[in-house]
Amino acid sequence: MSTRNTTLAVAVLLVAAVTTGCGGAVTTASNAKASGVYTQIAGLPKDQQRAKAKELAKKEGSTLSLYTSMTADIATPVADAFEKKYGIHVNVFRGNSETVLQRAMQEAQAGKAGADAVETNFLEMTALSDNKILAAFNGSALGKVEPTGKFRYWTASRFNVFQPAWNTDLIKPGQEPHSWEDLALPKYKGKVTLEVSDSDWFENVTKYWLDHGKSQAEVDQLWKQIAANAKVAKGHTTMMQFLTAGQTPMEAMNYTYITDRAAEKGAPVTHLPKSGKSSIPAFGRPNGVGMIKNAQHPAAAWLFYDWLLTDGQKELVKLGLTPSTKVPGDKSLTGITLVPFDVKGLSKDDGSWDKKYDALLRGVASVGK
Amino acid sequence: MTLATTTTRDDGAGPAPAPQPPEVTRPGRLVRLLRRPLSLQGLLVGGAVIIVGYLAVVPLGYLIHDTFLSADGNGVSFGAFSRAYGGNSQSGEMMLNSLWFAVGAAALALVLGTSLAYIQVRTDTPFKALFFAASLVPLIVPGILYATSWIFLGDPSSGLLNALVFKPLFGSTPINIYSVWGMIWVQGLHLAPVAFLLMVAAFRAMDPSLEESAAMSGASRITVLRRVTVPLLRPAMISAALLMFVQSLESFEVPGLLGLQNGIYVFTSRIYFVLRAYPVDYGAAGAYAIGLLVIAAAGVLLSAWLQRSSRNFQTVTGKAFRPRPVELGRARPFVGAGVILYFLLTVVLPVAVLVYASLLKYYAAPTHKTLSQMTLANYRQVLNMPLAFTALKNSLIVGLGAATAVMLLTSIVSWVVLRTKAPGRRALDLLAFTPIVIPGLVLGLALSFVYLRMPLPIYGTLLILLVSYCTRYLPYGMRYASSAMAQMSPELEESAAVSGASWFQTFRRVVLPLMSGGILAGWVYILVVSFRELSSTILLYSPGKEVLSVLIWEQFENGQFTTLAALGVLMVVLLVVLVSVAYRLGARFGLQNDSAN
Numbered sequence: 021m022s023t024r025n026t027t028l029a030v031a032v033l034l035v036a037a038v039t040t041g042c043g044g045a046v047t048t049a050s051n052a053k054a055s056g057v058y059t060q061i062a063g064l065p066k067d068q069q070r071a072k073a074k075e076l077a078k079k080e081g082s083t084l085s086l087y088t089s090m091t092a093d094i095a096t097p098v099a100d101a102f103e104k105k106y107g108i109h110v111n112v113f114r115g116n117s118e119t120v121l122q123r124a125m126q127e128a129q130a131g132k133a134g135a136d137a138v139e140t141n142f143l144e145m146t147a148l149s150d151n152k153i154l155a156a157f158n159g160s161a162l163g164k165v166e167p168t169g170k171f172r173y174w175t176a177s178r179f180n181v182f183q184p185a186w187n188t189d190l191i192k193p194g195q196e197p198h199s200w201e202d203l204a205l206p207k208y209k210g211k212v213t214l215e216v217s218d219s220d221w222f223e224n225v226t227k228y229w230l231d232h233g234k235s236q237a238e239v240d241q242l243w244k245q246i247a248a249n250a251k252v253a254k255g256h257t258t259m260m261q262f263l264t265a266g267q268t269p270m271e272a273m274n275y276t277y278i279t280d281r282a283a284e285k286g287a288p289v290t291h292l293p294k295s296g297k298s299s300i301p302a303f304g305r306p307n308g309v310g311m312i313k314n315a316q317h318p319a320a321a322w323l324f325y326d327w328l329l330t331d332g333q334k335e336l337v338k339l340g341l342t343p344s345t346k347v348p349g350d351k352s353l354t355g356i357t358l359v360p361f362d363v364k365g366l367s368k369d370d371g372s373w374d375k376k377y378d379a380l381l382r383g384v385a386s387v388g389k
Numbered sequence: 390m391t392l393a394t395t396t397t398r399d400d401g402a403g404p405a406p407a408p409q410p411p412e413v414t415r416p417g418r419l420v421r422l423l424r425r426p427l428s429l430q431g432l433l434v435g436g437a438v439i440i441v442g443y444l445a446v447v448p449l450g451y452l453i454h455d456t457f458l459s460a461d462g463n464g465v466s467f468g469a470f471s472r473a474y475g476g477n478s479q480s481g482e483m484m485l486n487s488l489w490f491a492v493g494a495a496a497l498a499l500v501l502g503t504s505l506a507y508i509q510v511r512t513d514t515p516f517k518a519l520f521f522a523a524s525l526v527p528l529i530v531p532g533i534l535y536a537t538s539w540i541f542l543g544d545p546s547s548g549l550l551n552a553l554v555f556k557p558l559f560g561s562t563p564i565n566i567y568s569v570w571g572m573i574w575v576q577g578l579h580l581a582p583v584a585f586l587l588m589v590a591a592f593r594a595m596d597p598s599l600e601e602s603a604a605m606s607g608a609s610r611i612t613v614l615r616r617v618t619v620p621l622l623r624p625a626m627i628s629a630a631l632l633m634f635v636q637s638l639e640s641f642e643v644p645g646l647l648g649l650q651n652g653i654y655v656f657t658s659r660i661y662f663v664l665r666a667y668p669v670d671y672g673a674a675g676a677y678a679i680g681l682l683v684i685a686a687a688g689v690l691l692s693a694w695l696q697r698s699s700r701n702f703q704t705v706t707g708k709a710f711r712p713r714p715v716e717l718g719r720a721r722p723f724v725g726a727g728v729i730l731y732f733l734l735t736v737v738l739p740v741a742v743l744v745y746a747s748l749l750k751y752y753a754a755p756t757h758k759t760l761s762q763m764t765l766a767n768y769r770q771v772l773n774m775p776l777a778f779t780a781l782k783n784s785l786i787v788g789l790g791a792a793t794a795v796m797l798l799t800s801i802v803s804w805v806v807l808r809t810k811a812p813g814r815r816a817l818d819l820l821a822f823t824p825i826v827i828p829g830l831v832l833g834l835a836l837s838f839v840y841l842r843m844p845l846p847i848y849g850t851l852l853i854l855l856v857s858y859c860t861r862y863l864p865y866g867m868r869y870a871s872s873a874m875a876q877m878s879p880e881l882e883e884s885a886a887v888s889g890a891s892w893f894q895t896f897r898r899v900v901l902p903l904m905s906g907g908i909l910a911g912w913v914y915i916l917v918v919s920f921r922e923l924s925s926t927i928l929l930y931s932p933g934k935e936v937l938s939v940l941i942w943e944q945f946e947n948g949q950f951t952t953l954a955a956l957g958v959l960m961v962v963l964l965v966v967l968v969s970v971a972y973r974l975g976a977r978f979g980l981q982n983d984s985a986n
Contacts, residue, residue: 085932091943091946091947091948092943092944092946092947093947093949111932111933112932113930113931113932114939114943115927115928116927116946118664118665118669119927119928122669122830122833122834122928123837123928126834126837126838126841127837127841130838130841130842132841132848134849134931147668216649216662217665251649251650251651252649252650252652253649253650254645254646254649254661255945257945257946257947257948258537258646258945260948261537261752261948261950262540264751264752264753265541265547265751265752265753265754266547266753266754267540267541267544267547278948281948282751282948285750285751286750286751287751287753370668371666371668371670374662374666375666378662379477381652382477382479382652382654383652
């Protein structure tokens, strides 16, 4: 009998403990002061902005909330380096780019911004910007960024470079692809893997082909052949696991930094032919940083934005990423033929490329445009 | 006989010590309880019903709102359905793939889980200790790791089973994991523990004297099984089949990793596609989820119909019984070998792949070179992760909290559904089942929508994860609790009430202890699976409040399959220890029950 009483008591206690023990809510009061801080910093001469932001960030309590889709092995050293420089503690929310967007949007709609700064992929940054969730930045750090990396409410901090990748045990030297068109060759039948969400790559290659003299019919034919050569997988890192393990011989597209990092660990994978120089046009997709309009720590957000485009760039290079500014010692683009990423075509995209790519993978006729 | 007992059950002895006048026969017990709303039992029952209803209604309301609201923001529209199912969506083929996959996986898991449970509880089989691991490990290993292990084992060209077993022995490579059969196999093995846990509880609560008398009367062992044992277990089997069928329909890990390769698309592939595109077409995602909901609702109604003559299944009655193991006799070595084989297939092989991978720098098939380079670096890395202990603590808090809260709530609610004639009890049962089909991300969005607008400190804390897990595992708790309740004859409660026990006393001292097997099974299930819930967690967690599944996901995103494997191995060890402690405690509890009978 006593056991039962004890069990019940323990159960009740457990629920109570959980209920109280989970406390420590984020304070979510809407912050109208944020825009004031942004205006104040923006109004100063460029050489005084950073000092003012430092001063204000201290008053805010020296913390920063960052939402990012950088993988943890990148986000953690980046946050640590920023913390070391300014003594501002960074709380990092990590999710995939869709999650970062969803969460920031949900919070913005409820008027309770949880993030101060956001760092994520092109498409999601564009969506945040279109939804008027971001505040404008005019610091001196912008001077170093190429015009192609500047957007109205956000700035590119790094590039994800699109290239095929292959297992060198299974695709011997001389057998590698030398153009995107090569992926359609009959010798790669059953050897290619396509990633289920790579519609931005699909759009860029299609546009590149159309701009370089191919007709729509030729382009359609090539894609059909590539799809016929291919299997489909989900997730770039998952694909890389199977590539390093030799389960799959070749990936139509992976980000070069993922391939490079696997190769660094000794895996037999690469995105460069034996010559060390790839002739495959490489699209560099900008991933960028932005400040949230109603941020609770706007000055810290400003400092992070500024830092990521200056000192932070060196950190990104150390981690093997492709920075958006020129950084000495950056070898991430060695042997790569970079071509412009189609920012315009994808900015005004309404999801139609997603649908077309999905139809291609399923081998059905695409409906509408 | 049925008629007479049904009447007794409906308006039988009430909770009050003094028999009530017959005026209350129609509304039944619930109303009598609620007529005194401030009493302890009134509060408990009313509170549980309200909480369960609330948990289920929030995501469902959000889903329905997004699905049926037309694009201009006012008025009802069915446009989402034509976007989801029309055009080139191949929805017919996907529906068939989904059903085939789900039915196959549920059937495989049901057969495996039930046979294992029978062997475990009712026979004198050797190696009983192995069942414990076989019932838990596939549950603990995150789906993504389990499926990946099977890819390394069953790939048609380079899989270890083909390369090391079939090729040298038979000269062929018959195993292809990238087929619907492969998907059914992996999903079925992964789900078998759900059936096993439910069926063990059911077998334990079954009076073997019925089978014995059948055998005495000359029935063969097969006939006994077919005509007595299986029919008696119908509520638990139907519950298990329903749960596993819907869970297979709703899961994405196996179809995502195995099915996509050869273009086998299922419902959830579509939901995944719709939810990751921008702008997100929540309407279309909702339309798919509602498609699943319709199928699941049909399942719930079918199971309620199959259990309509509830008296037939009640095996826990006022008579004492003590299950006596069936002597296997000459079959014993064969059954033992079967147990070993099953253990090898579901536990040893996948875990061995994980242990092997966890010792490598990057995964490669075993060769002399890879074997010589093995290292413990991955384990060191896991233990050095700054967040590992915070995440473990948070996972434990939320997992234990959700398991306990859900089982307490569903024990009460299943009592309302099965023991009262309250109007709307079927609807309540159905409502409590709906969260199972709501995509995790939609649940996450619904919860953040609600709690961002609520002045309570829930958003941004662990509490929101607790709410999310309670919602997500509500259907499982309901099935475990109500199949345990269905086996119990109301005469025990009635005699308690006649002897002067209050409702609360009866519930606490009679109902709960008799259901304890089912409740413990559900509790273990929820605790274990909550450790790997990710789809809603990823949207709802907050920095500093990470749980283990977030860490696992991060390792996965980092491309650290080998570190992830190390984390998976550690999780298996930890949860096996935790659950064996729970069983140890449960066994003491159970022993007391037997003597109380």
